[in-house]
Amino acid sequence: MTLEALCDEGDIILVEGPTYFVFLSILQSRGIKARGVKLEHDGIDLSHLENVLTRLKKSGELSRVKALYLVTYFQNPTGATTSLAKKSATLKLLKQFERAAGHPIYLLEDAAYRELRFDHGEDVPTALTLPGAGRVIYTGTYSKPYAPGARVGFGILPEPVFTVVQRIKGNHDFGSANLLQQLLARALESGLYDKHVAKVRKNYARKARVMKLALAEHFPASVEIWESGGGLYFWARLPDGISAGVKSKVFQSALKADVLYVPGELCYADDPSRTKPDNEMRISFGSASEENIREGIKRLGAVLRKALAR
Amino acid sequence: MTLEALCDEGDIILVEGPTYFVFLSILQSRGIKARGVKLEHDGIDLSHLENVLTRLKKSGELSRVKALYLVTYFQNPTGATTSLAKKSATLKLLKQFERAAGHPIYLLEDAAYRELRFDHGEDVPTALTLPGAGRVIYTGTYSKPYAPGARVGFGILPEPVFTVVQRIKGNHDFGSANLLQQLLARALESGLYDKHVAKVRKNYARKARVMKLALAEHFPASVEIWESGGGLYFWARLPDGISAGVKSKVFQSALKADVLYVPGELCYADDPSRTKPDNEMRISFGSASEENIREGIKRLGAVLRKALAR
Numbered sequence: 001m002t003l004e005a006l007c008d009e010g011d012i013i014l015v016e017g018p019t020y021f022v023f024l025s026i027l028q029s030r031g032i033k034a035r036g037v038k039l040e041h042d043g044i045d046l047s048h049l050e051n052v053l054t055r056l057k058k059s060g061e062l063s064r065v066k067a068l069y070l071v072t073y074f075q076n077p078t079g080a081t082t083s084l085a086k087k088s089a090t091l092k093l094l095k096q097f098e099r100a101a102g103h104p105i106y107l108l109e110d111a112a113y114r115e116l117r118f119d120h121g122e123d124v125p126t127a128l129t130l131p132g133a134g135r136v137i138y139t140g141t142y143s144k145p146y147a148p149g150a151r152v153g154f155g156i157l158p159e160p161v162f163t164v165v166q167r168i169k170g171n172h173d174f175g176s177a178n179l180l181q182q183l184l185a186r187a188l189e190s191g192l193y194d195k196h197v198a199k200v201r202k203n204y205a206r207k208a209r210v211m212k213l214a215l216a217e218h219f220p221a222s223v224e225i226w227e228s229g230g231g232l233y234f235w236a237r238l239p240d241g242i243s244a245g246v247k248s249k250v251f252q253s254a255l256k257a258d259v260l261y262v263p264g265e266l267c268y269a270d271d272p273s274r275t276k277p278d279n280e281m282r283i284s285f286g287s288a289s290e291e292n293i294r295e296g297i298k299r300l301g302a303v304l305r306k307a308l309a310r
Numbered sequence: 311m312t313l314e315a316l317c318d319e320g321d322i323i324l325v326e327g328p329t330y331f332v333f334l335s336i337l338q339s340r341g342i343k344a345r346g347v348k349l350e351h352d353g354i355d356l357s358h359l360e361n362v363l364t365r366l367k368k369s370g371e372l373s374r375v376k377a378l379y380l381v382t383y384f385q386n387p388t389g390a391t392t393s394l395a396k397k398s399a400t401l402k403l404l405k406q407f408e409r410a411a412g413h414p415i416y417l418l419e420d421a422a423y424r425e426l427r428f429d430h431g432e433d434v435p436t437a438l439t440l441p442g443a444g445r446v447i448y449t450g451t452y453s454k455p456y457a458p459g460a461r462v463g464f465g466i467l468p469e470p471v472f473t474v475v476q477r478i479k480g481n482h483d484f485g486s487a488n489l490l491q492q493l494l495a496r497a498l499e500s501g502l503y504d505k506h507v508a509k510v511r512k513n514y515a516r517k518a519r520v521m522k523l524a525l526a527e528h529f530p531a532s533v534e535i536w537e538s539g540g541g542l543y544f545w546a547r548l549p550d551g552i553s554a555g556v557k558s559k560v561f562q563s564a565l566k567a568d569v570l571y572v573p574g575e576l577c578y579a580d581d582p583s584r585t586k587p588d589n590e591m592r593i594s595f596g597s598a599s600e601e602n603i604r605e606g607i608k609r610l611g612a613v614l615r616k617a618l619a620r
Contacts, residue, residue, distance in 0.1 A: 022480075022481075022484055025480070025481060026481045029477070029478065029481045030481075147489070148488070149487060149488035149489035149492070150487055150489050151483070151485070151486070151487040151488075152487075167339070168339065170332075170335070171332075171335060171336045171339045171340075172482065173461070174332060175461070176461070177459060177460055177461040177462075177487060177490055178458070178459035178461075179457070179459035179460050179490065180487055180489065180490065182459070
């Protein structure tokens, strides 16, 4: 709905590379172009963001840039969390390019996994707490931390985006399902929500530990693993030249062994200025049992050892 | 979602005059033009539909016409139900113009109020039962007859619209709220749904009788009332020259008396070839208590008597 409010066909949204692949599909369905900014363990590469913006300015495309989309907590697909310092520097950088753009450039902060933090580590404040919060569109959900079947979320939007999105929402659904909102409100009020989220966090933290041990045991040492302090995913990077893409031997062999991962290449924007890395994989421990996590990583490890031995 | 699948900006959707006003707002938000077809007690005026299509053909706009939207059961706002004969004739007529249009012209059958039939009267078969059903997009909902807070509906769509709408839905919500679908599925399986719908129908039938008696007692005889065999609405037409529009004395006086109706003019397309009637009103007995229905109609009747006496 925010994209419908901000963008015309042909507009540009900046995204992390890699980013949440469903978001790329939403952009594509609206004829919006995505441009990727390199992602590091603590958020986007700021000098790359500056390069991208500068290049777009030079090519005359800056007027089409409407927002930067970041999944700031335990990102899907990498598990990376954006530091507060990077959020702050990002807002400043976007602001610098607004004059040349001729309009606001928003920071769309998707905090879907924020509450799925494992025991260790502190919550990072949102971009809403920073100077420049007037350009922040923040979205949260109760689905991931509490009830995937309820699908209730929320947004915190600055004017004039708020009013426009509200109208668009009216035309999308003429109102959310009241029953679900009531259920969530009761759960939040009664403390049931917090209790359940604590349980869910423990569960995921345990599954993450199981997966970490299995990865250490079964994956070749040359595979780089991104570890996360929360969320649902590990991110693995194979040595250069070994493809894990949709058409790769690795992916096809994994499927034959009944193991599914998300090929990393699906998480990159179609970007004329960069080729997509195809040697990465998102590995999820969200819904699998501990036993299946162990067995799945064992099988995937065998596939990788074979590919690397070639 | 169907409109997103079928239409580009500037396309044309034919609608009943009057039609469901929220649908007009959806069209407007997508930059789609609406063209009205006169509505009679048993559905649209077929010769007017032919006139409208012929005129659009002559003006070279037929290629922009993508569908005709009909609320076929106990229509919002008039309560009118489209006869099977008119559905059949409508499908034939649309088919005749397809060659000149250069693409399919769909019949979008919104059956939201279908189950809210009072005791008397038979259910009319849908356009899906007719030859030409390959051009019918049928939508239903469980909200109106069963649970307004659940907001679960469904569509029956022909290919290739089905596949496209499915993709669009994925990009809108990435899946419906499973919990609500489960609730509805259990209610349907267990018979609870049918039991509750029967109760809801009786309730609305009783409220409709209460309103009908109140209208007979309090409304001036010169006001034409459309009576319905189901749904949630009466439709009232004041004598020519007496406005019931948003800015009218009648509407303002009604509001002052704490009575709200939907001004009929809101239910007509912005149509350069027709001026909107402003002497009509949708009166709902859906959520008001019997006592409030009696009192509301009494107050509205007083407002109308005063307006007519001038």
